[in-house]
Amino acid sequence: MGLRLLQGKASTLNYRFMKEIKSSWFPLLLGLIILVVILGQLLFSSAMVKDEVLIPVAGNPADEWQAPDLNRLPDNGEGKMIRYGHELISNTSLFFGPKGSIATITNGMNCVNCHIDAGARSFGGSFSAVASMYPQYRNRSGRIESIEFRVNDCMIRSLNGKPIDSASNEMQAIVAYLKWIGKDVPKNKKPAGAGLEDIPFLDRAADPERGRQVFNSHCISCHGQNGQGMLSHDSSFYLYPPLWGPNSFNVSAGLYRISRVASFVRNNMPYGRATHDSPILTNEESWDVAAYVVSQPRPEKFFPEDWPKIETKVIDYPFGPYADKFSETQHKYGPFKPIKQEADAKK
Numbered sequence: 001m002g003l004r005l006l007q008g009k010a011s012t013l014n015y016r017f018m019k020e021i022k023s024s025w026f027p028l029l030l031g032l033i034i035l036v037v038i039l040g041q042l043l044f045s046s047a048m049v050k051d052e053v054l055i056p057v058a059g060n061p062a063d064e065w066q067a068p069d070l071n072r073l074p075d076n077g078e079g080k081m082i083r084y085g086h087e088l089i090s091n092t093s094l095f096f097g098p099k100g101s102i103a104t105i106t107n108g109m110n111c112v113n114c115h116i117d118a119g120a121r122s123f124g125g126s127f128s129a130v131a132s133m134y135p136q137y138r139n140r141s142g143r144i145e146s147i148e149f150r151v152n153d154c155m156i157r158s159l160n161g162k163p164i165d166s167a168s169n170e171m172q173a174i175v176a177y178l179k180w181i182g183k184d185v186p187k188n189k190k191p192a193g194a195g196l197e198d199i200p201f202l203d204r205a206a207d208p209e210r211g212r213q214v215f216n217s218h219c220i221s222c223h224g225q226n227g228q229g230m231l232s233h234d235s236s237f238y239l240y241p242p243l244w245g246p247n248s249f250n251v252s253a254g255l256y257r258i259s260r261v262a263s264f265v266r267n268n269m270p271y272g273r274a275t276h277d278s279p280i281l282t283n284e285e286s287w288d289v290a291a292y293v294v295s296q297p298r299p300e301k302f303f304p305e306d307w308p309k310i311e312t313k314v315i316d317y318p319f320g321p322y323a324d325k326f327s328e329t330q331h332k333y334g335p336f337k338p339i340k341q342e343a344d345a346k347k
Helices: 002-054 077-090 092-096 147-156 169-181 208-218 258-268 283-294 328-333 337-346
Strands: 136-138 143-145 238-240
Touching (some): 147 169, 208 283
Antiparallel strands (some): 136 143
């Protein structure tokens, strides 16, 4: 009897055990399957990431220029001179502006306003080709220009000021910087992105009214509704430069040409967001906002010696006389394709 009871209890326990196993095997098996699937996903994803990392990225063009590192300059006389040149270009107004420590001979703008990152950014007024291309003959002056001559051209036009002494320590520092930043470019070579690129012409004239709308949408936060820029707290320099008005570049500056403004805007504006590879504004918007900017009043300073051969005038130079039949208005705003076609036919 006792044996039967023990056997009965054993059978009951065995039955319960088997029942528990049967009731739990499915969740366990399901859990194992899910675990295997997850591990498989992870391993597959890791392999994909590895494969993606191993995919070769298209290299930079052989002639793509990179500015040398200012921080690697030696702490010697040459290095200090180059750094001083960089400082003069970056903070021109502190030295030569209305409250300049050396002289008060400019409008308060800085060279860096037109030459982003002190000329280190391609397509942003880059200085990459200055050392390799100067001295050079330029049609505007009708002469061979030195680097010093070109620097002073900017002083009297873009900064609407006066020239500085070519033998001064400041000029020599600027020249030293310009030669250093382009030191890796072979002589007579011009890297892609040097200066400002030529962007495609429109099939119509650029429209200042359309440009005003673009300006109001994208530009007033930095340059103000009246285009007068934003001064520092002590008014010693501009945080954002004036685009027109008494303290902006004058009508003889290269940037007064609509194609130069349009190119600068297309590749660099809004500042901090647009790049050559990822522009914010369309080609049309760039031309139209450039038209709006150059339609506004600014200092008038003319140089009678400019363009001694009128047939060499660039097609968007806004002042006559010209060697063609097109008006000043068309030379200023376009359409430019007919002008270029006629000019090309004469070559």
